[in-house]
Amino acid sequence: xxxxxxxxxxxxxxxxxxxxxxxxxxxxxxxxxxxxxxxxxxxxxxxxxxxxxxxxxxxxxxxxxxxxxxxxxxxxxxxxxxxxxxxxxxxxxxxxxxxxxxxxxxxxxxxxxxxxxxxxxxxxxxxxxxxxxxxxxxxxxxxxxxxxxxxxxxxxxxxxxxxxxxxxxxxxxxxxxxxxxxxxxxxxxxxxxxxxxxxxxxxxxxxxxxxxxxxxxxxxxxxxxxxxxxxxxxxxxxxxxxxxxxxxxxxxxxxxxxxxxxxxxxxxxxxxxxxxxxxxxxxxxxxxxxxx
Amino acid sequence: xxxxxxxxxxxxxxxxxxxxxxxxxxxxxxxxxxxxxxxxxxxxxxxxxxxxxxxxxxxxxxxxxxxxxxxxxxxxxxxxxxxxxxxxxxxxxxxxxxxxxxxxxxxxxxxxxxxxxxxxxxxxxxxxxxxxxxxxxxxxxxxxxxxxxxxxxxxxxxxxxxxxxxxxxxxxxxxxxxxxxxxxxxxxxxxxxxxxxxxxxxxxxxxxxxxxxxxxxxxxxxxxxxxxxxxxxxxxxxxxxxxxxxxxxxxxxxxxxxxxxxxxxxxxxxxxxxxxxxxxxxxxxxxxxxxxxxxxxxxxxxxxxxxxxxxxxxxxxxxxxxxxxxxxxxxxxxxxxxxxxxxxxxxxxxxxxxxxxxxxxxxxxxxxxxxxxxxxxxxxxxxxxxxxxxxxxxxxxxxxxxxxxxxxxxxxxxx
Numbered sequence: 001x002x003x004x005x006x007x008x009x010x011x012x013x014x015x016x017x018x019x020x021x022x023x024x025x026x027x028x029x030x031x032x033x034x035x036x037x038x039x040x041x042x043x044x045x046x047x048x049x050x051x052x053x054x055x056x057x058x059x060x061x062x063x064x065x066x067x068x069x070x071x072x073x074x075x076x077x078x079x080x081x082x083x084x085x086x087x088x089x090x091x092x093x094x095x096x097x098x099x100x101x102x103x104x105x106x107x108x109x110x111x112x113x114x115x116x117x118x119x120x121x122x123x124x125x126x127x128x129x130x131x132x133x134x135x136x137x138x139x140x141x142x143x144x145x146x147x148x149x150x151x152x153x154x155x156x157x158x159x160x161x162x163x164x165x166x167x168x169x170x171x172x173x174x175x176x177x178x179x180x181x182x183x184x185x186x187x188x189x190x191x192x193x194x195x196x197x198x199x200x201x202x203x204x205x206x207x208x209x210x211x212x213x214x215x216x217x218x219x220x221x222x223x224x225x226x227x228x229x230x231x232x233x234x235x236x237x238x239x240x241x242x243x244x245x246x247x248x249x250x251x252x253x254x255x256x257x258x259x260x261x262x263x264x265x266x267x268x269x270x271x272x273x274x275x276x277x278x279x280x281x282x283x284x285x286x287x288x289x290x291x292x
Numbered sequence: 293x294x295x296x297x298x299x300x301x302x303x304x305x306x307x308x309x310x311x312x313x314x315x316x317x318x319x320x321x322x323x324x325x326x327x328x329x330x331x332x333x334x335x336x337x338x339x340x341x342x343x344x345x346x347x348x349x350x351x352x353x354x355x356x357x358x359x360x361x362x363x364x365x366x367x368x369x370x371x372x373x374x375x376x377x378x379x380x381x382x383x384x385x386x387x388x389x390x391x392x393x394x395x396x397x398x399x400x401x402x403x404x405x406x407x408x409x410x411x412x413x414x415x416x417x418x419x420x421x422x423x424x425x426x427x428x429x430x431x432x433x434x435x436x437x438x439x440x441x442x443x444x445x446x447x448x449x450x451x452x453x454x455x456x457x458x459x460x461x462x463x464x465x466x467x468x469x470x471x472x473x474x475x476x477x478x479x480x481x482x483x484x485x486x487x488x489x490x491x492x493x494x495x496x497x498x499x500x501x502x503x504x505x506x507x508x509x510x511x512x513x514x515x516x517x518x519x520x521x522x523x524x525x526x527x528x529x530x531x532x533x534x535x536x537x538x539x540x541x542x543x544x545x546x547x548x549x550x551x552x553x554x555x556x557x558x559x560x561x562x563x564x565x566x567x568x569x570x571x572x573x574x575x576x577x578x579x580x581x582x583x584x585x586x587x588x589x590x591x592x593x594x595x596x597x598x599x600x601x602x603x604x605x606x607x608x609x610x611x612x613x614x615x616x617x618x619x620x621x622x623x624x625x626x627x628x629x630x631x632x633x634x635x636x637x638x639x640x641x642x643x644x645x646x647x648x649x650x651x652x653x654x655x656x657x658x659x660x661x662x663x664x665x666x667x668x669x670x671x672x673x674x675x676x677x678x679x680x681x682x683x684x685x686x687x688x689x690x691x692x693x694x695x696x697x698x699x700x701x702x703x704x705x706x707x
Binding site: 003006007010013014017112116117118119120121128129130132137138139211212213215217218220221222252253254255256257261262264265 | 327328329331332469495496497498500502503505506507509510513525526529530536537538539554557558560
C-alpha cells in the first residue's frame with residue numbers, strides 16, 4: 001500500500017511536470033488552431049535564463065520569476081511573428097509546423113553555444129530533504145510544481161471564461177473572420193497567445209529545473225511527453241491537461257514498478273492512441289463542429 | 293680549401309632546406325564528445341592530449357617534427373564518428389587517431405582505420421569488445437589499441453568490492469539502455485554469477501529520464517543492500533537524487549563513470565560515498581603525476597582545481613607518449629610500422645597512470661590489466677582513494693601484470 005502511494009505521488013509529480021509544459025500548447029491552439037512545436041525549447045530557454053539569473057547573478061529565485069516571465073513573453077511573440085504569422089497569412093495548413101520546429105532547433109543551437117551542452121545543476125529554492133505525507137515521501141519542490149500547475153489551470157480557465165480578453169481569445173478561435181469584423185484585432189490576439197504560451201513554458205522550466213537537470217537538450221523529451229498529455233487531456237480544456245498529466249505520470253511509474261522499467265513509456269502511448277481513436281478531441285475536450 | 297668550405301656551406305644549406313621540407317607537423321586525430329552528456333570525459337581527454345603534445349613539442353617534437361592535434365567533436369553519435377573517421381583519414385591524412393569515449397562510436401568508426409592501416413588508440417572507451425573487433429584469424433593485424441580499463445576488468449572489480457570486500461548479499465543492478473549500459477550489465481551479471489550471486493533486481497532507464505522512483509522502489513522492495521550502476525553522469529545523478537527523495541540510502545558501487553563531474557555536481561550530498569574503479573586519482577603522489585596535475589591545472593584552469601574527469605585526462609596524456617615512443621622507434625609515420633613498434637615497444641614509457649613496459653604484443657592490445665585500477669570514492673565533491681592502504685601505496689607504480697597473470701585474470705571474465 002505504501003509502495004502504491006509512493007508510486008502515485010511520484011506519478012502525480014511527474015505528471016504535473018508534463019502538465020505545466022502542456023499548458024503552452026493549449027494557449028496557442030485556443031486562438032489560432034496552431035501549436036508551437038518549439039514548446040520544449042521555450043521551456044529550456046526559460047530554465048537556462050533563470051539559471052543565469054539565479055546562479056551567476058545571485059538573484060533570489062522568487063524575484064527572478066517575473067523577469068523570466070518577461071523573457072518568455074518576448075520569446076513567444078518572436079516565434080509568432082517570424083514563424084507562425086506568415087503561415088497563417090497565406091492560409092498554409094502546415095507551414096507553421098515546419099517553422100516552429102525549425103525555430104525550436106535554432107533556439108537549441110543558440111542555447112548550446114551560450115550555455116554549453118552539459119547538464120547543469122539548478123540550485124533548489126526549497127529544502128531538498130523529503131517530506132513524509134501519509135507514509136510516502138514527497139520533495140517540497142514537487143509540491144511547488146503541483147501548486148504551480150493548479151494555479152496555471154485556474155488562471156487559464158478564469159482568463160478564458162471571465163475576462164473580456166479571454167472572450168476575444170475564444171471568439172478568435174471560433175471564427176477568426178467574424179471576430180475580425182466585430183472589431184477584435186485577431187492578429188494581436190494570436191501574437192498575445194504565443195507570448196503567453198512561452199511565458200507559461202518559461203515559468204514551467206523554472207519550476208521543474210531543480211527537479212530535472214538543466215541543459216540545452218532538456219526540452220526535447222519533456223516537450224514530447226507534454227504533447228501527449230495535451231492530446232490525452234484535450235487541447236481546449238485546462239482541467240483536461242491536469243488530468244491527462246496525472247494519468248500519464250501514474251501510468252509511467254506504476255508500469256515501471258509492476259511490469260518492467262523497460263516498458264514504462266508504453267501504456268501512456270497506448271492510451272494516447274486509444275484517445276485519438278475514440279475521442280479525438282481528448283478526454284475533456286469539446287469536439288468542435290466545423291460548419292463549412 | 294676555400295672552395296671546399298663553400299661546398300660544405302652549400303651542402304648544409306641544402307640539407308637544412310631539406311629538413312624544413314620534412315618538418316611538416318605529424319598530424320594526430322583526436323576525437324571524442326566535447327559537448328553533451330559525456331563531454332566531461334571528452335574534454336578532459338582532449339586537454340590531457342593537448343598537454344602531452346605541447347610538452348613533446350617543446351622538447352623538440354618527434355623525429356624532429358612537431359606533433360599537431362586535429363580535434364573533432366563526435367558528439368557521442370555513431371554517425372558523426374563515422375564521418376569524422378573518413379575525414380581524418382582521407383582529408384587530414386592523420387598518422388594515428390587518439391580518443392573515443394563512447395563504446396558505440398568506437399565500434400562504428402574503427403573499421404575505417406583498420407582498413408586504412410592507421411593505428412587507433414582508445415584512451416577512454418571501455419566496452420570489452422572494442423579491441424576484439426578485428427581479431428585474428430579473420431584479420432591478420434589489429435590496428436586498435438587501448439590504454440583504458442575495459443569492462444571485463446571493471447565489472448569483476450565492482451562485484452569484488454560489493455560482494456567480496458564489503459560483504460553485501462543482495463545487490464540490484466541499474467543500467468541505462470545504451471550500448472554502454474547494457475553491455476556493462478551483462479558483464480556485471482556474469483561477474484555476479486561467478487560468485488554465485490543473483491541480483492535481486494535488474495532495472496534499466498533511458499537517457500534523459502527524470503524520475504527513477506519505480507526502479508529504486510523495486511530495488512528497495514527486493515531488499516537490495518547496494519546498487520551497482522552502469523550509466524553516465526546525469527542519469528546516475530538522478531538515481532542518487534531519487535534515493536534522497538525516497539529517504540532510502542544504500543551504497544552505490546559502479547563503473548568508473550561515477551567519477552564524472554556532472555554526476556558529482558548534480559547529485560550533491562546524495563552522491564557522496566559512491567565508489568568506482570579508477571586508473572588515476574588526482575593526487576600528486578609521484579613526481580610525474582605532480583607535474584601532470586600542476587601542468588593541467590595551470591593550462592586549463594578547471595573549476596575548483598578539480599579535473600572534470602581525471603581518469604580521461606591521465607589516459608589521454610599517456611596515450612600521446614605511447615604513440616610518440618612508437619613513432620620514434622619506427623622512425624617513420626607509416627601506419628604499419630607504428631603498429632609493429634607499438635606491439636614491440638623497446639623503451640619504457642613513464643606515464644601518469646603507470647609505467648608502460650612492453651604494454652602491447654601482437655595479440656594483446658590492452659595496456660591496462662586488472663591489477664592497475666584502484667577504488668575511488670566521492671568525498672567532498674572530489675574523487676579520492678577509497679582505501680587508506682591504496683592511498684599510502686599510491687606512489688608505487690602498478691605495472692601491467694605479466695602475460696600469464698593477465699591471461700589468468702581475464703579467464704573468468706570471458707567464461
